[in-house]
Amino acid sequence: MAALKACSALVTGANRGLGLEMVKQLLEAHCSNIFAACRDPDGPNSEALRELAKKHPGVIYLVKLDVADPCSIKESAKKVGFLLGKNGLNLLVNNAAVLPQKTMLTTTVEDMQNTFNTNVIGPLFVIREYLPYLRTAAKAKGKPGMSCDKAAVINISTDAASMSIMPVLKEPFPLFPYSISKAGLNMLTIYTARDLKADEILCISIHPGWVRTDMGGDKAPIDARESVQGVMRVIDSLTEKQHGAFLDYSGKTMPW
Secondary structure, three states, rough: HHOOOOOOEEEEEOOHHHHHHHHHHHHHOOOOOOEEOOOOOOOOHHHHHHHHHHOOOEEEEEOOOOOOOHHHHHHHHHHHHHHHHHOOEEEEEEEOOOOOOOOOOOOHHHHHHHHHHHHHHHHHHHHHHHHHHHHHHHHHHOOOOOOOOOOEEEEEEHHOOOOOOOOOOOOOOOOOHHHHHHHHHHHHHHHHOOOOOOOOEEEEEEEEEEEOOOOOOOOOOOOOOHHHHHHHHHHOOOOOOHHHEEEOOOOOEOOO
């Protein structure tokens, strides 16, 4: 992870599961400023994250950020921007998500609205609010090309978002609102990649695998550490050749 040693990174949904593990592995990669964002950093579900931050003051910063609340996103960006200084933000990981276990026949209006607010609209406004800092980081490198130590947006997606895979995918539990929202997130990746190409800000979607977390359940075949190790290897190797891609945690190209 040498390429990430001098980076600044923000991870949403950082208080548990994949988000917490990513904070840990960014720390292992000697990332200099890690902004661990979650809805309630002072709550009981964030105890492990608070303990980690206490052990690494001046490296891990807790950030209150509810991706379903545009005002919260805006306020978090002000706080992070103040702490970043002149070098900007190198890596933005849109990890926060919700997964209501509903079918097409049982999904409610509220299920669909809440899932889209968190899984699609939230990442959109996170990208927009943090874009000035990503642009600053891209310019600060002073060299052409794209990479995650320059400036990048990583959207955590899923194989269940693939319109090619979904018809034959064995669902561990009902994924209806989640799948549709993550397909929307993939389209957000495409638009972001197109619109930020001139800024040389890299953007991809990545499938982290089916992971044993609170969201993935205990029947998943891989744990959070194995998943994030793969994700970190992939993002560390990214160049402009993968800009706008949909990959999995092993680096394999996923079908849209």
